[in-house]
Amino acid sequence: MIRKRVAILISGRGSNMSALIEAAKAPDYPAEIVGVLSNRAAAAGLAVAAAEGIATASLAQSKFPSRDMFEDVMTQILESWDVDLVCLAGFMRVLGEDFVNRWEGRMINIHPSLLPLYRGLHTHERALADGAKVHGCTVHFVTPGLDEGAPILQAEVPVLPGDTPDTLAARILIEEHRIYPEALRMLASGELTATLQ
Ligand code: GRF
Numbered sequence: 001m002i003r004k005r006v007a008i009l010i011s012g013r014g015s016n017m018s019a020l021i022e023a024a025k026a027p028d029y030p031a032e033i034v035g036v037l038s039n040r041a042a043a044a045g046l047a048v049a050a051a052e053g054i055a056t057a058s059l060a061q062s063k064f065p066s067r068d069m070f071e072d073v074m075t076q077i078l079e080s081w082d083v084d085l086v087c088l089a090g091f092m093r094v095l096g097e098d099f100v101n102r103w104e105g106r107m108i109n110i111h112p113s114l115l116p117l118y119r120g121l122h123t124h125e126r127a128l129a130d131g132a133k134v135h136g137c138t139v140h141f142v143t144p145g146l147d148e149g150a151p152i153l154q155a156e157v158p159v160l161p162g163d164t165p166d167t168l169a170a171r172i173l174i175e176e177h178r179i180y181p182e183a184l185r186m187l188a189s190g191e192l193t194a195t196l197q
Pocket of ligand 1: 010012013014015016017089090091110111112137173176
Protein backbone atom coordinates (compact mmCIF):
# COMPACT_ATOMS: atom_id res chain seq x y z
CA MET A 1 0.00 0.00 0.00
CA ILE A 2 1.30 3.45 -0.93
CA ARG A 3 0.27 5.80 1.84
CA LYS A 4 -0.80 9.35 1.02
CA ARG A 5 1.48 12.02 2.47
CA VAL A 6 -0.50 14.40 4.66
CA ALA A 7 0.26 17.79 6.19
CA ILE A 8 -1.84 19.18 9.04
CA LEU A 9 -2.33 22.94 9.47
CA ILE A 10 -3.00 24.11 13.03
CA SER A 11 -3.14 27.28 15.11
CA GLY A 12 -3.54 25.97 18.64
CA ARG A 13 -3.73 22.94 20.92
CA GLY A 14 -3.98 20.42 18.09
CA SER A 15 -6.21 17.76 19.62
CA ASN A 16 -7.63 16.87 16.19
CA MET A 17 -4.06 16.79 14.88
CA SER A 18 -3.22 14.27 17.63
CA ALA A 19 -6.23 12.14 16.69
CA LEU A 20 -4.98 12.02 13.08
CA ILE A 21 -1.42 11.22 14.16
CA GLU A 22 -2.68 8.36 16.36
CA ALA A 23 -4.88 6.94 13.61
CA ALA A 24 -2.00 7.04 11.13
CA LYS A 25 0.04 4.77 13.40
CA ALA A 26 -2.10 1.80 12.34
CA PRO A 27 -0.18 -0.18 9.70
CA ASP A 28 -3.25 -0.41 7.46
CA TYR A 29 -4.10 3.32 7.59
CA PRO A 30 -3.80 4.75 4.05
CA ALA A 31 -2.13 8.03 5.08
CA GLU A 32 0.96 9.16 6.95
CA ILE A 33 1.40 12.51 8.64
CA VAL A 34 4.58 14.01 7.21
CA GLY A 35 4.40 17.57 8.52
CA VAL A 36 2.56 19.99 10.78
CA LEU A 37 2.49 23.67 9.93
CA SER A 38 1.23 26.38 12.28
CA ASN A 39 0.59 30.07 11.75
CA ARG A 40 1.40 30.58 15.46
CA ALA A 41 4.80 29.65 16.89
CA ALA A 42 3.17 29.19 20.32
CA ALA A 43 0.68 26.55 19.11
CA ALA A 44 0.84 23.71 21.65
CA GLY A 45 0.32 21.16 18.88
CA LEU A 46 3.75 21.92 17.36
CA ALA A 47 5.61 20.43 20.32
CA VAL A 48 3.34 17.38 20.31
CA ALA A 49 4.04 16.77 16.62
CA ALA A 50 7.78 17.31 17.05
CA ALA A 51 7.82 14.79 19.94
CA GLU A 52 6.29 12.28 17.50
CA GLY A 53 9.20 12.86 15.13
CA ILE A 54 7.06 14.75 12.62
CA ALA A 55 8.49 17.73 10.72
CA THR A 56 7.09 21.05 11.91
CA ALA A 57 7.13 24.65 10.71
CA SER A 58 5.60 27.87 11.91
CA LEU A 59 4.94 30.93 9.86
CA ALA A 60 3.35 34.17 11.07
CA GLN A 61 1.23 35.86 8.44
CA SER A 62 2.01 39.24 10.03
CA LYS A 63 5.65 38.86 8.92
CA PHE A 64 4.60 38.90 5.28
CA PRO A 65 3.59 41.93 3.21
CA SER A 66 0.53 40.13 1.86
CA ARG A 67 -1.57 37.03 2.34
CA ASP A 68 -0.50 35.80 -1.08
CA MET A 69 3.16 35.90 -0.09
CA PHE A 70 2.41 34.11 3.18
CA GLU A 71 0.53 31.42 1.31
CA ASP A 72 3.27 31.09 -1.33
CA VAL A 73 5.71 30.21 1.43
CA MET A 74 3.20 27.75 2.92
CA THR A 75 2.99 26.12 -0.50
CA GLN A 76 6.78 25.90 -0.70
CA ILE A 77 6.90 24.19 2.69
CA LEU A 78 4.14 21.74 1.75
CA GLU A 79 5.92 20.97 -1.52
CA SER A 80 9.18 20.41 0.32
CA TRP A 81 7.33 17.76 2.36
CA ASP A 82 5.97 16.27 -0.88
CA VAL A 83 2.41 16.49 0.43
CA ASP A 84 -0.56 14.81 -1.29
CA LEU A 85 -3.34 15.91 1.09
CA VAL A 86 -3.86 18.77 3.57
CA CYS A 87 -5.94 18.62 6.76
CA LEU A 88 -6.96 21.85 8.46
CA ALA A 89 -7.32 21.20 12.18
CA GLY A 90 -8.16 24.36 14.07
CA PHE A 91 -6.29 26.52 11.54
CA MET A 92 -7.67 29.97 12.30
CA ARG A 93 -6.81 31.80 9.07
CA VAL A 94 -9.09 32.18 6.10
CA LEU A 95 -7.19 30.89 3.07
CA GLY A 96 -7.05 32.74 -0.25
CA GLU A 97 -8.61 31.46 -3.43
CA ASP A 98 -5.34 30.56 -5.16
CA PHE A 99 -4.17 28.43 -2.24
CA VAL A 100 -7.56 26.75 -1.89
CA ASN A 101 -7.84 26.04 -5.61
CA ARG A 102 -4.35 24.53 -5.69
CA TRP A 103 -5.53 21.92 -3.17
CA GLU A 104 -9.03 21.43 -4.59
CA GLY A 105 -10.35 18.01 -3.66
CA ARG A 106 -7.23 17.36 -1.60
CA MET A 107 -7.80 19.65 1.41
CA ILE A 108 -10.32 18.97 4.19
CA ASN A 109 -11.38 20.72 7.41
CA ILE A 110 -13.17 19.87 10.64
CA HIS A 111 -15.85 22.33 11.68
CA PRO A 112 -17.72 22.25 14.99
CA SER A 113 -21.30 22.36 13.69
CA LEU A 114 -23.68 20.43 11.50
CA LEU A 115 -22.94 22.34 8.29
CA PRO A 116 -24.56 24.15 6.56
CA LEU A 117 -25.72 25.36 9.99
CA TYR A 118 -23.43 27.75 11.88
CA ARG A 119 -20.61 28.52 9.48
CA GLY A 120 -17.82 30.62 11.01
CA LEU A 121 -16.94 31.15 14.65
CA HIS A 122 -18.67 30.67 18.05
CA THR A 123 -20.80 27.80 16.81
CA HIS A 124 -21.59 26.37 20.26
CA GLU A 125 -22.72 29.74 21.65
CA ARG A 126 -24.94 30.30 18.63
CA ALA A 127 -26.51 26.82 18.76
CA LEU A 128 -27.31 27.25 22.46
CA ALA A 129 -28.72 30.73 21.91
CA ASP A 130 -31.04 29.30 19.25
CA GLY A 131 -32.24 26.55 21.57
CA ALA A 132 -30.96 23.88 19.18
CA LYS A 133 -31.75 20.33 20.31
CA VAL A 134 -28.99 18.78 18.22
CA HIS A 135 -25.54 20.08 17.33
CA GLY A 136 -22.38 18.40 16.11
CA CYS A 137 -19.42 18.50 13.77
CA THR A 138 -18.62 18.10 10.09
CA VAL A 139 -15.57 17.14 8.07
CA HIS A 140 -15.80 18.82 4.68
CA PHE A 141 -13.80 19.64 1.59
CA VAL A 142 -12.30 23.14 1.63
CA THR A 143 -13.53 25.50 -1.09
CA PRO A 144 -13.05 29.28 -1.39
CA GLY A 145 -16.34 30.03 0.45
CA LEU A 146 -15.90 29.76 4.23
CA ASP A 147 -17.15 26.36 5.52
CA GLU A 148 -19.05 25.82 2.26
CA GLY A 149 -17.39 22.75 0.75
CA ALA A 150 -19.09 19.38 0.36
CA PRO A 151 -19.47 17.49 3.63
CA ILE A 152 -17.72 14.14 3.95
CA LEU A 153 -18.83 12.98 7.41
CA GLN A 154 -20.96 14.46 10.19
CA ALA A 155 -21.66 13.45 13.79
CA GLU A 156 -24.71 14.61 15.72
CA VAL A 157 -24.58 15.32 19.44
CA PRO A 158 -27.70 16.03 21.53
CA VAL A 159 -27.80 19.36 23.35
CA LEU A 160 -28.49 18.56 27.03
CA PRO A 161 -30.31 20.69 29.59
CA GLY A 162 -27.78 22.87 31.40
CA ASP A 163 -25.20 22.67 28.59
CA THR A 164 -22.74 25.56 28.36
CA PRO A 165 -20.61 26.28 25.30
CA ASP A 166 -17.75 24.46 27.07
CA THR A 167 -19.65 21.29 28.00
CA LEU A 168 -21.16 21.09 24.54
CA ALA A 169 -17.78 21.72 22.89
CA ALA A 170 -16.19 18.97 24.97
CA ARG A 171 -18.81 16.37 23.93
CA ILE A 172 -18.53 17.40 20.30
CA LEU A 173 -14.73 17.25 20.40
CA ILE A 174 -14.95 13.53 21.22
CA GLU A 175 -16.91 13.07 17.99
CA GLU A 176 -14.47 15.27 16.04
CA HIS A 177 -11.66 12.95 17.08
CA ARG A 178 -13.66 9.99 15.78
CA ILE A 179 -14.88 11.32 12.42
CA TYR A 180 -11.76 13.23 11.32
CA PRO A 181 -9.49 10.17 11.10
CA GLU A 182 -12.32 8.26 9.42
CA ALA A 183 -12.84 11.01 6.81
CA LEU A 184 -9.11 11.19 6.08
CA ARG A 185 -9.06 7.41 5.72
CA MET A 186 -11.89 7.64 3.18
CA LEU A 187 -10.15 10.37 1.19
CA ALA A 188 -6.68 8.79 1.29
CA SER A 189 -7.96 5.36 0.28
CA GLY A 190 -9.69 6.78 -2.79
CA GLU A 191 -13.11 5.72 -1.50
CA LEU A 192 -14.46 9.27 -1.78
CA THR A 193 -13.46 10.33 -5.24
CA ALA A 194 -16.22 8.42 -7.01
CA THR A 195 -19.02 9.90 -4.92
CA LEU A 196 -18.02 13.50 -4.35
CA GLN A 197 -15.88 14.81 -7.17
C1 GRF B 1 -12.03 22.25 16.91
O1 GRF B 1 -13.20 22.49 17.63
C2 GRF B 1 -12.33 22.26 15.44
O2 GRF B 1 -13.60 21.79 15.14
C3 GRF B 1 -12.24 23.73 15.11
O3 GRF B 1 -11.21 24.24 15.90
C4 GRF B 1 -11.04 23.40 17.05
C5 GRF B 1 -9.62 22.94 17.04
O4 GRF B 1 -9.28 22.22 18.19
N1 GRF B 1 -12.03 23.91 13.70
P1 GRF B 1 -7.91 21.40 18.24
O5 GRF B 1 -6.80 22.41 18.00
O6 GRF B 1 -7.98 20.35 17.20
O7 GRF B 1 -7.85 20.83 19.63
